[in-house]
Amino acid sequence: xxxxxxxxxxxxxxxxxxxxxxxxxxxxxxxxxxxxxxxxxxxxxxxxxxxxxxxxxxxxxxxxxxxxxxxxxxxxxxxxxxxxxxxxxxxxxxxxxxxxxxxxxxxxxxxxxxxxxxxxxxxxxxxxxxxxxxxxxxxxxxxxxxxxxxxxxxxxxxxxxxxxxxxxxxxxxxxxxxxxxxxxxxxxxxxxxxxxxxxxxxxxxxxxxxxxxxxxxxxxxxxxxxxxxxxxxxxxxxxxxxxxxxxxxxxxxxxxxxxxxxxxxxxxxxxxxxxxxxxxxxxxxxxxxxxxxxxxxxxxxxxxxxxxxxxxxxxxxxxxxxxxxxx
Amino acid sequence: xxxxxxxxxxxxxxxxxxxxxxxxxxxxxxxxxxxxxxxxxxxxxxxxxxxxxxxxxxxxxxxxxxxxxxxxxxxxxxxxxxxxxxxxxxxxxxxxxxxxxxxxxxxxxxxxxxxxxxxxxxxxxxxxxxxxxxxxxxxxxxxxxxxxxxxxxxxxxxxxxxxxxxxxxxxxxxxxxxxxxxxxxxxxxxxxxxxxxxxxxxxxxxxxxxxxxxxxxxxxxxxxxxxxxxxxxxxxxxxxxxxxxxxxxxxxxxx
Numbered sequence: 130x131x132x133x134x135x136x137x138x139x140x141x142x143x144x145x146x147x148x149x150x151x152x153x154x155x156x157x158x159x160x161x162x163x164x165x166x167x168x169x170x171x172x173x174x175x176x177x178x179x180x181x182x183x184x185x186x187x188x189x190x191x192x193x194x195x196x197x198x199x200x201x202x203x204x205x206x207x208x209x210x211x212x213x214x215x216x217x218x219x220x221x222x223x224x225x226x227x228x229x230x231x232x233x234x235x236x237x238x239x240x241x242x243x244x245x246x247x248x249x250x251x252x253x254x255x256x257x258x259x260x261x262x263x264x265x266x267x268x269x270x271x272x273x274x275x276x277x278x279x280x281x282x283x284x285x286x287x288x289x290x291x292x293x294x295x296x297x298x299x300x301x302x303x304x305x306x307x308x309x310x311x312x313x314x315x316x317x318x319x320x321x322x323x324x325x326x327x328x329x330x331x332x333x334x335x336x337x338x339x340x341x342x343x344x345x346x347x348x349x350x351x352x353x354x355x356x357x358x359x360x361x362x363x364x365x366x367x368x369x370x371x372x373x374x375x376x377x378x379x380x381x382x383x384x385x386x387x388x389x390x391x392x393x394x395x396x397x398x399x400x401x402x403x404x405x406x407x408x409x410x411x412x413x414x415x416x417x418x419x420x421x422x423x424x425x426x427x428x429x430x431x432x433x434x435x436x437x438x439x440x441x442x443x444x445x446x447x448x449x450x451x452x453x454x455x456x
Numbered sequence: 457x458x459x460x461x462x463x464x465x466x467x468x469x470x471x472x473x474x475x476x477x478x479x480x481x482x483x484x485x486x487x488x489x490x491x492x493x494x495x496x497x498x499x500x501x502x503x504x505x506x507x508x509x510x511x512x513x514x515x516x517x518x519x520x521x522x523x524x525x526x527x528x529x530x531x532x533x534x535x536x537x538x539x540x541x542x543x544x545x546x547x548x549x550x551x552x553x554x555x556x557x558x559x560x561x562x563x564x565x566x567x568x569x570x571x572x573x574x575x576x577x578x579x580x581x582x583x584x585x586x587x588x589x590x591x592x593x594x595x596x597x598x599x600x601x602x603x604x605x606x607x608x609x610x611x612x613x614x615x616x617x618x619x620x621x622x623x624x625x626x627x628x629x630x631x632x633x634x635x636x637x638x639x640x641x642x643x644x645x646x647x648x649x650x651x652x653x654x655x656x657x658x659x660x661x662x663x664x665x666x667x668x669x670x671x672x673x674x675x676x677x678x679x680x681x682x683x684x685x686x687x688x689x690x691x692x693x694x695x696x697x698x699x700x701x702x703x704x705x706x707x708x709x710x711x
Contacts (some may be wrong), residue, residue: 213707
């Protein structure tokens with residue numbers, strides 16, 4: 130039941146243990162190295178959740194860590210790269226080659242439309258994207274997965290003729306199936322206790338990802354008063370009834386960037402890349418940075434060392450215009 | 457005249473394709489540098505768009521991902537992926553630059569996998585917005601090193617549509633008519649596509665290269681114009697702006 134209430138404020142431990150179970154269908158907000166809900170990702174890893182089915186467009190860092198930690202068994206995705214840090218995310222690449230995850234490839238527009246279909250409550254949306262290409266021809270999931278898993282669409286996609294064409298013209302379209310994640314987790318700059326949420330800067334596909342989901346966890350850099358968000362309601366993105374849990378976590382997207390708050394931490398992201406190439410280095414990395422810290426604040430302090438000031442966003446530009454941008 | 461490297465040559469060549477007032481969807485790296493250079497030279501009103509949602513930024517410095525906060529500095533709009541992709545689908549975007557691990561003679565691109573899809577030798581990031589940009593932007597361009605392993609007879613996975621199998625095949629596929637690959641810009645030459653067959657055709661040679669060298673570094677037979685002009689070298693002004701304003705950190709152009 131979705132309803133506005135003031136009882137949504139919770140801890141990340143409780144939000145994840147309540148809404149992210151083994152085998153859950155999950156989507157996370159953000160794009161490559163930007164505004165990923167990293168505190169939530171770390172908590173999923175810490176709780177040892179397994180067999181997640183993840184829906185992703187270009188989700189980047191958070192997704193790659195979930196894969197690296199062994200939390201993901203199936204993935205529907207458009208892009209697994211991380212800007213300059215990884216042309217192809219390393220854990221994703223290893224998991225595909227070692228066949229520890231099963232992958233279905235779509236395009237970014239298709240994934241955006243699939244979330245929009247979910248948000249609209251319709252079973253599919255049409256597009257011309259992917260006509261003529263192997264996105265249509267080559268399917269990743271074995272048929273059995275779709276037969277066995279009632280939450281999945283019965284097909285990757287369907288090519289059909291426009292039913293509104295006149296005069297026997299044929300006009301082909303690709304129908305892509307709606308997504309309804311069990312839970313979507315996004316990180317926003319601001320939310321209030323009722324769940325009303327405001328994203329500053331690019332929204333990526335976060336809003337439709339949230340509206341399409343059965344449950345939504347919002348982590349936020351600032352927990353603000355209901356009145357503050359009501360003062361400029363045109364700037365808000367999610368009404369309270371869409372949101373189940375609100376978790377106040379300063380630097381909740383760190384080490385990815387959060388517009389107007391902080392930039393990505395190039396040094397730490399590079400440390401991750403150095404560790405992500407194999408389990409012998411990745412396991413201790415996760416032990417140090419995810420399992421050992423008492424909470425996200427302790428992780429940030431440990432990971433960022435003396436760099437927090439240098440990645441703080443300039444209030445004029447919204448990003449850190451004097452930071453060191455490579456490792 | 458100032459000396460220049462091949463990456464600078466490619467960026468300058470690409471920038472000259474973008475006329476003032478045009479719209480272009482770009483990613484990061486060399487295409488972004490080309491768009492920034494065009495904006496600071498011949499096309500002050502170039503509208504640059506990034507697939508994560510940034511529209512018409514001033515781009516004071518090079519973004520390192522398409523969702524980077526720098527992609528919407530002083531922008532007219534910071535939207536969503538849907539904002540950008542639906543704009544492309546409605547025909548608002550003139551140009552895009554794309555790339556891939558493999559390209560074939562019709563300008564189709566592979567950025568998904570090398571080897572069989574179900575048991576790849578190399579897994580690549582996937583389409584992202586490349587398939588969508590190539591489906592909808594009117595003129596798709598590619599900047600890539602000329603290399604036999606890249607220019608292949610047959611793609612292992614057709615991620616991003618070029619002219620598909622040539623001729624009318626793209627139109628017949630149902631993709632929007634009259635959109636498709638426009639120019640391929642390499643370190644050795646500039647190619648377009650012969651209008652009927654839609655096969656890749658060399659139209660100019662970069663300074664110091666012969667047609668034979670281009671052909672030797674290509675895994676399929678290239679068409680060519682009978683007389684091949686030399687691609688104009690970068691001017692001192694273009695190089696100065698590229699080095700001092702577009703990429704002072706030499707992230708893309710190298711040192």
